[in-house]
Amino acid sequence: MKLQKKMGAGLVACLLMIGASSANAFECKVKDASMAKPGGFPDRALTMIVPYGPAGGSGQVASAMAEAVTSLTGVSINRDHKSGGSGTVGMTAYMAAPADGYSVLEHIDDASSAHALDSSRPNPATDLIPLVISQVTFSQIYIRTNEDRFNDWDSFVAWVQAQNGKATIANVSKEGSMERVTMKFITDASDMKIQQISFDKGAPRYGALLGGQVDALFEQPGDVRKFLDSGDFKPILTIFGERPGVFSDVPTHVEKGMNFEPLLRFRGFYVHKDAPADRVKWLQWAFQRGYCEDSYQAFNEKKFMTVIDSYRDTAGAIKLINSTIPQYREVYKQMGLDVK
């Protein structure tokens, strides 16, 4: 049985690797391999404000991108982690920093949802200029592989409905978060009631599912890859418009009759809108070309970020943010939240 589990896990890992590499027909969209520094900029190290800790997803993407940009341009990047308040502290610190192009910001889709809820908070598409969005991913619902109460989405929904609201799912269900909004879409569409348990750190969240403290987990595949590789977790629903190659055996929410536009998790890099235009142009080149560096691509592949297109240049990023904000706003109103 144990051997069977290990073989199964190995097979899943192989499929994931094959799928990931087949999706990774990567072609760099920035053709210029170098760009002259405008007026000598930058003549010193850049500072990258990261609104989350160094060990989490943001910390890691910031580190990988900083390494790629430094290797490409020779310009050092000091990372300054200002964590707390769901990204608020880092964003505030960044907006107070001089808009001279020497400070850049890493942020995730939380910046868009925060603006959707409270328009006095910076809009990442207009108050900032996106340099590049370098990670875009979808979410999935996971259960334990050795779960015997249900084994796929349909049986899971039936089981949850029979529990009269006593079933539980672990996620980061902060007010207005992508996770909570998506769960509202799902529970409304599938007519089930499930208690969301919010864990702000990954380890207790994954431990809760592994140890059977909760019945399911809402997460992105890159964050739980090791549990997929080890055969401990299995996805039962993909929240994306189509089945990504590596998860071709997992149904999507659309196939299960849930017709909502999936909200994506995205991480990217920004500069203040008032930074000098020629410096912004150079930074756009450096970060977009940095995305193409082998080290960054290897990082993204390891993090499952090549399963769908993870790249958005400035225009693409603005489009993504602009489509996300009204979507959040609409659902916030439906949820009865005070949209300012």
Added chain:
Amino acid sequence: MIENFLLGSSALFGDPLTLAIFVFGVLGGMLFGAIPGVSMLTLAAILLPFTASLTPTQGVMLFAVIYCTGTYGGAITAILFNIPGAPENAPTAFDGYPMTRKGLAGKAVGAAVLCSAIGGVASALVMMAATEPLAKWAIRNIGPPEIFALVFFGLAVASSVGGRTIWKGWMSVGLGLIIATIGQDPVGGIDRFNFGFSDLAAGIAFVPAILGFFAVSEIFVQAEKTAKGRYEAPPVNMEFPSFFELWQQKFAVLRSILVGFFCGILPGIGATLAAFMGYGEAVRWSKKKDSFGKGNIEGVISSETANNAATGAAMIPLLALGLPGGALTAMMVAVFQMHDLEPGPLVFYNSPDLIWVVFAAMFFANLSILFIGILETKTILYLLKIPFQFLAPLILLLATIGSYIGRGLVLDVMVMFAAGIIGFMLRRSGYSIPGIVLGIILGKIGEQNFAQGMQMVHYDLLDYLSRPVCLILIVAGTLTLASGLHKAFKTNHASST
């Protein structure tokens, strides 16, 4: 196990580079652990990119060693200057610093050195023997409801430490609990008590609060004494605790190993809760409860044994399940990932060499605490001979840097000074500084786990109490509170008649 341990040890000592990295980790962890606010996390963050050029075994081993010695390093400044190097050393200051003021610094530091080593070695041995089954047991049986019950149990007893009366001790804890609510609620992320300041959305950070309440308030206290001509430098005594004194504490050590190990094994909890719980249990079982907070060596022993016992234990969920127990173990995940590895069950099958070198390195790192610690102590105690007027600005400077460096926020420096002033005034009135710090740290952990636990039991208290661990801990905590209340009323009655 012994064969694997010997193989790991020979790989560690057989390769000069690996050995050099081990020595660097031991010394670096001790040094950075001793600098307030800077801590071993800063060293780890600095070293993280460089681990890419090491082998995976060297990289993970380096971080594991820093974790062991860094956890101990902060005890020295906590004892000598009332500046805990990190939150997990805060309970060490509760009794360690009063011992220094009484001229017993050598005994306190000696006890910290020895017990850190014992706690760490014991924990490393259990880690080697039973990583996988223990990790699985912990995540199956201990969830947020049980962690809240554990925090409640710990708060119930330790809340009486350091206050002039039980009421003042409890009010101090209450103040700490209120401070812990500043920021965002831990489940819904709703802003509360931040008065429109976005920097406060992240809440009051532990390090500035601890530095303010302990170090800055102490400087004010001593400055007042100096101004009134009543300042007396603490006598410097190099005398270490005798074998007999340590033997008397054998049960405290054993109990703290168990408590520290239990807390360390829980994902996301780590050494801080371990130190506070270890200290709390020392108070609970002691016949001389009133002596805690005033220089009882058992307080130092319990706190330092427990926090180092948590280090080996925290490696268990990390290595067996890929679940880090705290910030430093989370960085270890990044080290694994830099080398295309993932901590978790497969690492035992895919990289057994790495695992046993790390286990051996942690064992020897804890032993090194004993030898290097004794040498270090003999020199560092002379710092106490520096006159107060020179020492105070140095401490203030270090504390200010330590407060700022964590998040780079001026707010944290302001919090430190505010905590120092409030702490100074409250100490004069007999309130408990350990109680306030206890409330701040355990309040955050407790509230989050209470909210998650309540969601898990669907807000049904009977359902909550149907979990055996919760029932036992909540009943025991309530009885402790009731007994404290009874004692407080009895004292009030006696003083009024």
